Each structure stands twice: as structure tokens, then as C-alpha cells.
Amino acid sequence: MSDVLLEVRDLRKTFFPATVNEVRALQGVNFSLADGEFAAIIGTNGSGKSTVLNAIAGTFLPDAGAIVLDGQEISRWPEHRRAGTIGRVFQNPFAGTAAEMSIAENIVLAMRRGRRRGLGLALSRSIRDEIGERVRALNMGLEDRLDNPIGTLSGGQRQALTLLMATWCRPRLLLLDEHTAALDPKSAAKVAELTSEIIARDKLAALMVTHSMQQAVTMPDRILMMHRGQLVEDYRAEQKKRVRIPDLMAAFDRVTKRERFDATAAEMLLRQYG
Numbered sequence: 001m002s003d004v005l006l007e008v009r010d011l012r013k014t015f016f017p018a019t020v021n022e023v024r025a026l027q028g029v030n031f032s033l034a035d036g037e038f039a040a041i042i043g044t045n046g047s048g049k050s051t052v053l054n055a056i057a058g059t060f061l062p063d064a065g066a067i068v069l070d071g072q073e074i075s076r077w078p079e080h081r082r083a084g085t086i087g088r089v090f091q092n093p094f095a096g097t098a099a100e101m102s103i104a105e106n107i108v109l110a111m112r113r114g115r116r117r118g119l120g121l122a123l124s125r126s127i128r129d130e131i132g133e134r135v136r137a138l139n140m141g142l143e144d145r146l147d148n149p150i151g152t153l154s155g156g157q158r159q160a161l162t163l164l165m166a167t168w169c170r171p172r173l174l175l176l177d178e179h180t181a182a183l184d185p186k187s188a189a190k191v192a193e194l195t196s197e198i199i200a201r202d203k204l205a206a207l208m209v210t211h212s213m214q215q216a217v218t219m220p221d222r223i224l225m226m227h228r229g230q231l232v233e234d235y236r237a238e239q240k241k242r243v244r245i246p247d248l249m250a251a252f253d254r255v256t257k258r259e260r261f262d263a264t265a266a267e268m269l270l271r272q273y274g
């Protein structure tokens with residue numbers, strides 16, 4: 001796992017610059033991810049976790065910094081150009097699938113992703129068999145419902161299919177943005193289990209934003225912690241294996257205390273010299 005797959009260098013993004021609503025969402029984020037490495041991103045609300053994923057996926061262009069995937073600088077590529085190599089699953093199980101289309105039709109659309117335009121993909125017998133097999137492997141009994149509109153499924157079933165679709169063509173990088181947060185506990189556990197299975201089986205590199213400390217501790221190889229648009233902790237290798245939920249909570253406390261301390265120090269300085 002030593003080959004670098006993704007490099008994020010000094011990434012910066014400010015929303016509504018020079019207005020009263022200015023938000024400095026990313027303030028110089030640096031990290032790299034090895035091929036096949038699975039990292040969770042945790043952090044306080046509004047710390048920039050989703051913004052990092054959005055910048056990598058190309059939802060918007062960063063103000064500064066570089067994103068290098070597989071040795072190619074992709075920071076200025078439009079989102080659709082990245083979609084062939086980057087798979088995504090969002091928090092909302094209704095995003096990423098077309099409700100009125102059947103399970104099989106949705107999957108065929110996912111199979112086309114990343115292909116050159118004009119290269120059609122008919123729902124032939126063999127493709128249908130392959131879809132049936134891979135849907136059966138989810139163990140959710142959906143293989144008999146391939147022709148049902150995806151909108152008739154539960155959130156958990158739909159999110160499992162979205163995960164299957166996002167990883168169908170074995171993306172170079174999988175981005176998961178709180179993808180179990182909107183599910184009931186049982187479905188969340190099932191989708192988390194499927195996620196770990198697929199990532200391990202296909203040796204995928206993945207970044208998973210989560211608020212679940214339990215998921216952060218148990219699922220990935222590595223944990224990145226963000227606060228106020230910056231990375232403040234990076235647990236990897238042995239340190240990651242040893243880290244437990246109370247350690248993460250203590251780290252959260254440390255960064256927020258440090259901030260209160262900095263704010264008080266700044267206030268004192270202002271009073272003295274301001």
C-alpha cells in the first residue's frame with residue numbers, strides 16, 4: 001500500500017469571499033492516500049469534510065491548491081470527466097438513482113459511466129445475469145425485484161444499490177459522504193458491512209466522511225480529523241489500530257480547547273496592544 005494514489009496539496013476554498021457571509025471552508029488541506037487505502041474523515045460540524053470530498057469530485061473548483069489522482073493533476077477537470085474514475089455515495093439514499101427506473105435499468109446506467117459516449121450497453125441476457133448475481137451478493141433479496149422501480153425500495157435497500165452502482169466499474173477512488181447517516185440503525189449497519197466488504201474485495205482506495213466514531217474506529221485503515229478547514233490529526237498504521245472512541249473524543253476536546261485558548265490569547269493581546 002505504498003503507491004500514492006491521491007495527493008491533496010494546500011487545498012483552499014472560500015465561499016462568498018469578501019462578503020459578510022464569507023466562509024473559509026478549506027484553509028490549506030494536505031494529505032495523500034495510498035492505492036487501496038481506506039480513510040475516514042471525521043471532525044466538528046462545518047469543519048470542511050464534505051467540502052474536501054466535493055473538491056476532489058469536482059463539484060466546484062478550489063481557489064488554490066492541487067489535487068493529483070494517479071499522477072494526473074485533476075483540480076481543473078470538470079466533474080463529469082472525473083466521474084469515470086471516482087465513485088460517490090451521498091447521505092441521501094434518493095440521490096444517485098432514478099426513482100422511476102427499475103433496479104436493472106439504474107445499474108445499466110452505472111455500467112455506462114466512464115464509457116465513451118455512443119458506446120451503448122443493451123440489457124442483454126448475459127448482462128442481466130451478471131446484474132442478478134451481483135445484486136444477489138448484497139444478500140437483501142433484491143435479485144427477484146430487478147424490474148421493480150427503484151423508488152419502491154426502502155432507504156437501506158436503495159443505499160446498498162447505490163453503493164453497488166458506485167463501485168460497479170471498480171473506481172480508482174470511492175468517496176462516501178455520511179452514506180449511512182440517514183438510515184435506521186439496522187440498515188446503517190448492513191450498508192456499513194457491505195461497504196467494508198466491497199472495499200476489501202476490490203482493494204479500493206476510499207475516503208469516508210462519518211460522524212460515527214464507531215465506524216471511524218472499526219472500518220478504515222486510517223482516520224483523518226478536521227477542524228476549521230484544516231487537518232488536525234492523522235491516525236494511521238499502529239496508532240490507528242490502537243485508537244479508541246474516548247481517544248478521538250479527547251482529541252476533539254483538545255482542538256476545541258486549543259481554539260478557545262488561542263481566542264483568549266488573541267483577546268488579551270488585543271487588549272494589551274490593540
Ligand SMILES: Nc1ncnc2c1ncn2[C@@H]1O[C@H](COP(=O)(O)OP(=O)(O)OP(=O)(O)O)[C@@H](O)[C@H]1O
Pocket residue numbers: 015016023024025043044045046047048049050051052
Ligand atoms: N456550496 C456551498 N456554498 C456556501 N457555503 C458552503 C458550501 N458548501 C459548504 N459550505 C460551508 O463551508 C463550511 C464547511 O462545510 P462542510 O459541509 O464541508 O462541513 P462538514 O465538515 O462536512 O460539516 P457537517 O459535519 O456539518 O456535515 C460550512 O460553513 C458550510 O456552510
